[in-house]
Amino acid sequence: MSEGLLLRQMALAAYGTQYLRGELELEDWYRHGAFWKARCEFRAAPGGRLLADDFALWLGHLRERGALRLSLHAAAGLPDRAAPRREECHLIVHFPDRHQTWAPAGEHAQWRDDNAAARFPDSRYYAGALDCHCLIGEATGAPEIAVTHWKTLAQAIATDLNPVRPIAPLPPYAPYHEDDDALPAWARLPLLPKSPRLPLPHQLLALLERERARFCNDANMKNDSSPYQHMDQDQADAFDDWGRRLDCWIAELRLRAANETRWGGADAGAAPATLERLVAPPAPRPLAATSGNDTSDTDTPGAAMPETGAASTTAQRKDSPAGTPGLLLACLVMTLLVLASAHILAASPWLALPLALLIFIFLKYRR
Numbered sequence: 001m002s003e004g005l006l007l008r009q010m011a012l013a014a015y016g017t018q019y020l021r022g023e024l025e026l027e028d029w030y031r032h033g034a035f036w037k038a039r040c041e042f043r044a045a046p047g048g049r050l051l052a053d054d055f056a057l058w059l060g061h062l063r064e065r066g067a068l069r070l071s072l073h074a075a076a077g078l079p080d081r082a083a084p085r086r087e088e089c090h091l092i093v094h095f096p097d098r099h100q101t102w103a104p105a106g107e108h109a110q111w112r113d114d115n116a117a118a119r120f121p122d123s124r125y126y127a128g129a130l131d132c133h134c135l136i137g138e139a140t141g142a143p144e145i146a147v148t149h150w151k152t153l154a155q156a157i158a159t160d161l162n163p164v165r166p167i168a169p170l171p172p173y174a175p176y177h178e179d180d181d182a183l184p185a186w187a188r189l190p191l192l193p194k195s196p197r198l199p200l201p202h203q204l205l206a207l208l209e210r211e212r213a214r215f216c217n218d219a220n221m222k223n224d225s226s227p228y229q230h231m232d233q234d235q236a237d238a239f240d241d242w243g244r245r246l247d248c249w250i251a252e253l254r255l256r257a258a259n260e261t262r263w264g265g266a267d268a269g270a271a272p273a274t275l276e277r278l279v280a281p282p283a284p285r286p287l288a289a290t291s292g293n294d295t296s297d298t299d300t301p302g303a304a305m306p307e308t309g310a311a312s313t314t315a316q317r318k319d320s321p322a323g324t325p326g327l328l329l330a331c332l333v334m335t336l337l338v339l340a341s342a343h344i345l346a347a348s349p350w351l352a353l354p355l356a357l358l359i360f361i362f363l364k365y366r367r
Contacts, residue, residue, distance in 0.1 A: 002129070004037055004038065004129060004198060005038070005104060005129075005131055006042075006089060007034060007178060007191060008034050008035060008037075008038060008091055008131060009072055009258070010036070010072065010093060010192070010254055010257065010258040011032055011034045011190060011191055011192070012040075012055055012070065012091070012194050013070045013071060013072040013259065014019060014193055014257070014258050014260070015029045015032065015193060016055075016059050016070045016193075017069040017070050017071075017188065018193060018261075019059055019063065020059070020062065020063050020067050020068060020069055020070065020259075021068070021069065024255050026056050026059070026060070029189060030055075031054050031187050031189070032164045032187065032189045033161070033180045033183040033187035033189065034178065034189075034190075034191065035055065036183065036187065037128060037129060038128055038130060038131045039053075039054075039128065039129075039130050039131065040053075040054055040055040040128035040131045040132075040133075041107075041130065041131070041132045041133070042055075042058045042102065042132075042134075042135070043105070043132060043133070043134050043135070044134065045105075045134040045135055046137050048105075048134070049362070051135070056294055059084060062093055065095075066095055066096060067093050067094065067095055068094045068095060068096065068209040068259065069094045070092065070093055070094070071091075071092045071094065071143070071258075072089050072090075072091060072092075072254075072255055072258040072259055073089065073090055073092055073143060073252075073255070074088075074089055074255060074279060075088045075089065075090050075103070076280075088103060088104050089102075089104075089120045089255070090102060090103045091133060092142070092143060094142045097140060098138060098139060098140050098141070099139060099141065099142040100135055100137070100138045101135070101136055101139075101142065102133040102134065102136070103129070103133065103134055103136045104132065104133055104134075105132045105133065105134040106132070107130050107132050125182070134190055142323065145259050146256070146276060146278060147261075148256040148259075148260060149272060150198070150200035150201065150204075151271065151273045152258065152271045152272060152275055153200075153204070153252075154170075154200060154204060155338075157204070157208075157249050157253075160245060160249070160281075161211075161242065161245065161246060161249070162236050164239070164241075164242045165215075165239070165242050167207065167211050168207060168210070168211070168365075170203045170204075170207055171203055171206055171207060171210075172203075173196065173199035173202060173203055173365060174202065174206070175190035175192075175194045175202055176190055176191050176201075176202040176203075176205045177191065177207050178188055178191055188194045190202070191205070192205075192258075192260070192263075193263045194256055194263075195263040195264070197263075197264060198260070198262060198263055198264075199256060201253075201257040201260055202257055204253055204257075205254075205257060207241055208246065208249060208250050208253060209250070211246060212243075212246055212247070212250065212296070215242070215243050215246060219239070219240075219243065227300040234289050241282065244282040245281060245282060248279050248280070248281050248282060251279045252277060252278050252279040255278050255279065256278065259350070298335070313322055330362070332361075334359060337355075338355070341355070
């Protein structure tokens with residue numbers, strides 16, 4: 001499932017729910033830049049009959065038929081009949097007495113499979129993406145939607161991530177935007193509805209996305225200054241595990257933010273005793289590899305509290321600098337070779353070319 005599709009599903013669930021409830025009109029947000037990057041289609045699953053060729057028509061039809069809200073759910077948490085691909089997220093339309101399940105469906109041209117098709121341009125590279133959702137099920141009742149206590153969620157994130165790699169403090173409140181600098185000003189709407197009274201969803205999304213960018217930068221093989229490149233095996237495993245847990249928290253946060261409806265600042269009630277995860281965390285590492293980690297509680301959410309995915313970055317690590325003596329010896333040999341051949345190079349400068357080529361090949365091999 002692509003990152004762009006998931007972000008458009010989040011915006012559609014959040015803003016669409018406000019529209020179905022009469023809190024917003026389409027004229028207030030249909031120009032949202034998130035929907036510029038793909039054409040939205042909605043089809044019936046048997047036969048693929050086109051029901052709506054745009055999200056505005058789809059939402060208008062649902063509102064006229066009494067739909068109450070939208071919600072976004074991980075396919076892994078839905079019944080098998082409604083989850084052909086478990087890694088996806090599905091949109092649920094809630095009615096007073098029933099609900100509909102709309103699942104992403106890929107559009108694929110059969111002629112593209114022909115060998116001769118490689119000679120012709122692929123529209124994916126110049127015509128934008130196509131988001132297609134199919135109505136795959138309708139049933140009575142509605143799936144349960146967890147009410148999020150945002151301070152509890154923020155504290156749980158900090159408690160889980162801080163022992164291995166401390167995260168930054170929460171940034172000041174600002175509506176969370178995706179990369180939309182190329183859009184005109186009137187299309188730059190936040191990914192979620194603005195809410196000064198409920199700032200934590202925006203703050204947490206911004207912070208975790210920033211932490212993911214920092215993790216990817218530190219884990220990049222080309223970043224020689226990163227301490228990750230000099231970790232031993234246990235430290236590197238803990239670092240990779242931290243990245244996987246960060247991705248799980250981003251996925252959890254996105255689902256909860258998309259399903260939030262209290263943008264006016266309604267009280268969330270008492271904090272739950274335990275946080276029920278919507279996205280299963282990765283399997284714990286072996287005890288021997290994590291014995292040095294402290295799992296004690298962190299400070300208050302404002303001081304130490306903590307952006308999906310893709311998938312987490314499973315970074316490759318350079319070996320610890322066990323080959324340093326060999327490298328020094330090679331440098332010494334190269335230096336002696338240059339000094340010994342200095343008088344030859346002075347008489348025949350062109351001989352410097354093969355010598356430079358040998359040094360280049362050696363350095364390339366080392367890298």
